Amino acid sequence: MSEFHVRAVAEGEQRACLEVLEQALHAKPISDEDWAKMAPSWPAAGKFAAFDDHDTPVGISSSFDIELTVPGGRKLVTAAVDGVAVRADWTRRGILTTMMSAQLEDFAARGVPLAALHASEGVIYGRYGYGAATFDRGVFVERPRAQVRDGVGRDGVVRFVTPAEAVERVPALYNRFEGTRPGFAARPAQWWPGFFDRLVTGDGGYRVAIHSGPDGDDGFVVYQTIDTRDRTAPERGAILEIRELHAGTPEAWAGLWRFLLSVDLVSGVAGRGRPLDEPIAALLTDPRAVNTTEIIDELWVRLVDVLTALRARTYGTAEPVVLEVLDKQLPDNNGRYLVGPGGVERTTAEAELRLDVAELASLYFGQGFFRDLVVAGRIEVLDEGAVDRADALFHTARAAWCGTFF
Structure with a gap:
């Protein structure tokens, strides 16, 4: 049986390590085009990998530093763990535990007080000191039953922007949000290319709309349209599925929801990963138009x-x-x-x-x-x-x- 060793990832090894993660998540192989988009968000720094005796990566634990808002409003440096995986033919050999230990020791040595991750499975990370610390919900809002109350969300305008404009404008807009909500994440420059830019410039059909109020741009939404029509129901409307909706003011938030619920030929607006206390039902004349489809753990946190x-x-x-x-x-x-x-x-x-x-x-x-x-x-x-x-x-x-x- 081959042995493994865990060490820091060297420059030039990132793509091979990312391929281990993508394979473990049952994703398609990384194309050259995808890697070009992903590379700026996947540097060697912050990565530990397990290598076999031929120095081929068989496991990966990756992180980069962000800031999270903690109760009271202070922003605390946090290691964002953005990828942990072991190749399927190397599991059950202690690789994960060895990598996680090396990663935690690195966080502690660097003086990073918190670590956080999004867990693919809910039974893995408790053994390494992580706890499910924030939760979110999935919602489905029925149209045309959902009518926004008169006078709410009408003080601004919403406009579409092109993918190129979104890549240019949205990061600066997001960074204006103070993030007083506990758990809110500041997004470093490293985050945007591999997560946001790749999404809105890809072939997923995502659209970006920006809300502008009296003081300028103050919110945005990213969504895609899912066609639900078939031969038995050709009149059925599409579903707008929200990927992101962030607003700097209550008026901007209401204006973005009013916009989504005013789009024609739509049977509903769906959103996964929304805040538990987002008051969508209070916005509508018929609160029963809002259905909670799931409540699930969002962020797992480790006190380093x-x-x-x-x-x-x-x-x-x-x-x-x-x-x-x-x-x-x-x-x-x-x-x-x-x-x-x-x-x-x-x-x-x-x-x-x-x-x-x-x-x-x-x-x-x-x-x-x-x-x-x-x-x-x-x-x-x-x-x-x-x-x-x-x-x-x-x-x-x-x-x-x-x-x-x-």
């Missing part, structure tokens, strides 16, 4: 430096609580933390709640409740009164949402 991450966010009003955190991969995080409205400190006081770093990560952005994880047997309670205090401290009124795929 527990103390730095806890100190970066703000907390609600309650008496402090002492958390004891357990971290098998990064033992420097092990210990007790006094968390309160005034800040966070390490402490030698008796623990009131004991939990794994993955459970703490799942609660970090203010979603979910300590009491639910207690019921599920995932948090050990040493002081019954601490559960309600922890929920009051950590939970946020606004749903956390990232809204950026990587």
Whole structure:
């Protein structure tokens, strides 16, 4: 049996490593054209790979740095893990664990306090200290039943832009959004070529529309049209499927939804990955026109430096609580933390709640409740009164949402 070794990816090895990821995800082989679009978003930096004894990549773990907004509005450097895979003929040999360990140790050595990823499967990453920290929902809005309330979303204009214009204009527009919502991701220049540009200039038929209000451009939507007609129902309208919708103001958000729901020959507007608290139903005269099709985990988060991450966010009003955190991969995080409205400190006081770093990560952005994880047997309670205090401290009124795929 061949052995493997894990090391940093060298310049010139990126495409071969990406092919390992694409094969694991059952995607088509990468064409030269696709690689030309993808390459700027797939540098060697931030990548660890497993190689066989011929130095051929058989596994990949990739990341790049972004900033995520944490509760309270501060932006925290985060390692965005944008690809983890092992070639099918090399699985079950410890490659994934070895790569993930090397990656986590690199994050810690570089002083990156958070890591985040979008999980292809929900059972993999908890063992490496990641917890499902943000959630989103799929929606389907029925037309023509969905009528926007009079006077809402009429103060601006919406215009189509060409793919070339979208590539030029949308990044600057997105970067104007302050991102006060917990979980919101700032998109570095590296992100755009491989994710946005590749999408809107590809052959998927995506259209981009920009909303302009009194102060200029303030929102955009990216969507494609899905033709649902067939021989038995030639009159059936198309479905507009939203890929992205971001707005800097409530008026821009309402204006973009009004635009989508006014397009002719459409039977519905669908969107995956929308915020849990997006008030689409409140926008309409008939709230039953909005159907939730799924609620699913969005962003999985790992606290690489527990103390730095806890100190970066703000907390609600309650008496402090002492958390004891357990971290098998990064033992420097092990210990007790006094968390309160005034800040966070390490402490030698008796623990009131004991939990794994993955459970703490799942609660970090203010979603979910300590009491639910207690019921599920995932948090050990040493002081019954601490559960309600922890929920009051950590939970946020606004749903956390990232809204950026990587």
